[in-house]
Amino acid sequence: MRYRKIPNETIRRLPIYLRALHILSQKGKVSTFSRDLADMAGVNSWQVRKDFSYFGAFGKPGSGYEIEGLKKQIAKILRLNTCHRVALVGVGNLGSAVLAYAGFAPYGFDIVAAYDCDPKKVGTKIHGITVRDVAGLKNFKKNKIDLAIIAVPESAAQQIADRLVRAGIRGILNFSPVHIQVPKGVKVITIDIAMDLARLPYYMS
Amino acid sequence: MRYRKIPNETIRRLPIYLRALHILSQKGKVSTFSRDLADMAGVNSWQVRKDFSYFGAFGKPGSGYEIEGLKKQIAKILRLNTCHRVALVGVGNLGSAVLAYAGFAPYGFDIVAAYDCDPKKVGTKIHGITVRDVAGLKNFKKNKIDLAIIAVPESAAQQIADRLVRAGIRGILNFSPVHIQVPKGVKVITIDIAMDLARLPYYMS
Numbered sequence: 001m002r003y004r005k006i007p008n009e010t011i012r013r014l015p016i017y018l019r020a021l022h023i024l025s026q027k028g029k030v031s032t033f034s035r036d037l038a039d040m041a042g043v044n045s046w047q048v049r050k051d052f053s054y055f056g057a058f059g060k061p062g063s064g065y066e067i068e069g070l071k072k073q074i075a076k077i078l079r080l081n082t083c084h085r086v087a088l089v090g091v092g093n094l095g096s097a098v099l100a101y102a103g104f105a106p107y108g109f110d111i112v113a114a115y116d117c118d119p120k121k122v123g124t125k126i127h128g129i130t131v132r133d134v135a136g137l138k139n140f141k142k143n144k145i146d147l148a149i150i151a152v153p154e155s156a157a158q159q160i161a162d163r164l165v166r167a168g169i170r171g172i173l174n175f176s177p178v179h180i181q182v183p184k185g186v187k188v189i190t191i192d193i194a195m196d197l198a199r200l201p202y203y204m205s
Numbered sequence: 206m207r208y209r210k211i212p213n214e215t216i217r218r219l220p221i222y223l224r225a226l227h228i229l230s231q232k233g234k235v236s237t238f239s240r241d242l243a244d245m246a247g248v249n250s251w252q253v254r255k256d257f258s259y260f261g262a263f264g265k266p267g268s269g270y271e272i273e274g275l276k277k278q279i280a281k282i283l284r285l286n287t288c289h290r291v292a293l294v295g296v297g298n299l300g301s302a303v304l305a306y307a308g309f310a311p312y313g314f315d316i317v318a319a320y321d322c323d324p325k326k327v328g329t330k331i332h333g334i335t336v337r338d339v340a341g342l343k344n345f346k347k348n349k350i351d352l353a354i355i356a357v358p359e360s361a362a363q364q365i366a367d368r369l370v371r372a373g374i375r376g377i378l379n380f381s382p383v384h385i386q387v388p389k390g391v392k393v394i395t396i397d398i399a400m401d402l403a404r405l406p407y408y409m410s
Binding site: 079 | 213214216217219220221223224225228245247248249252282283284285289291297298299301302303305306307308309311312314351352354359375376377378382384392394396397398399400401402403404405406407408409
């Protein structure tokens with residue numbers, strides 16, 4: 001509860017720092033400095049220090065931040081210190097790529113269910129997950145699934161989101177380039193690859 | 206040149222505002238308020254006003270921001286007022302999804318070339334684009350390609366980036382969950398879907 005006042009923009013950067021800390025840790029480092037994290041995260045080092053100050057992590061002069069402790073602290077704030085079970089809706093090219101993606105495990109995510117409306121796909125296995133009929137989107141609470149990923153065509157995204165919310169999903173990662181509306185208490189994060197691409201030309205002078 | 210001092214974090218938000226303005230414009234709106242843009246972008250309205258103040262866009266009391274003018278201004282800052290030709294490397298599931306993605310056009314992006322190392326894919330057409338052999342990654346300047354998207358396995362990402370940079374690419378959108386190192390003057394933006402997912406649990410109390 002005491003973390004409530006951390007700004008959204010800091011929360012957005014915490015997983016980036018966490019990834020950087022993972023990488024440093026894999027390289028055998030035990031401590032790091034704000035300027036190294038800043039380089040890896042693409043921000044200024046004062047930003048790193050300010051972000052960390054929100055939850056009382058202060059580097060020691062000369063020795064910097066202790067990596068393992070900082071990783072645990074950030075994971076706790078982000079509620080990544082417990083596992084999260086995830087459902088995927090839509091197993092076209094993008095959904096299949098999501099199922100093949102190896103990067104979820106370090107954050108404690110486990111994709112345990114996949115859904116599609118294509119009868120040819122329902123019942124098949126993709127990367128070890130059996131595809132189920134989208135008509136059966138329910139029982140998420142019973143199966144302890146609290147997150148969902150939407151990888152369906154634009155035209156279906158809002159309808160799928162509505163059904164996910166009714167089925168008890170509280171967090172949605174959306175790949176459709178549409179603004180999905182959800183009731184209060186449900187969080188949607190939209191990944192729009194065009195928007196990320198749109199930041200590049202500014203830096204190419 | 207006068208825009209040089211805009212912070213990275215503001216630049217990151219500008220495409221989000223631009224998308225929101227596109228949506229409002231499609232709905233037939235001609236003006237908007239910072240609080241509406243803030244809602245759509247998931248930030249506070251003071252943040253919108255502060256971001257816009259960096260380039261001298263100030264809403265009028267009572268009538269807010271004029272949408273078309275603001276769209277043009279943001280596009281100009283982001284250098285999206287000219288078209289950008291893009292090369293894609295890697296046409297697996299993710300790369301194929303990128304080729305099928307319809308959201309690039311509003312920002313002036315055109316994917317004009319696709320590469321893969323799989324001999325079975327080279328020469329085939331995916332969503333209208335002929336896949337070429339990755340061995341032929343060159344002549345980007347001649348073909349006026351200035352951006353590239355990397356959708357190859359982790360282990361190949363750095364090597365592909367090195368070759369893209371040698372071939373004249375100045376901006377890379379990277380889908381591999383690795384930290385790609387590039388020389389000064391080249392910008393890499395990494396999309397790591399696990400990191401975006403990692404922000405969700407914080408908001409699900």
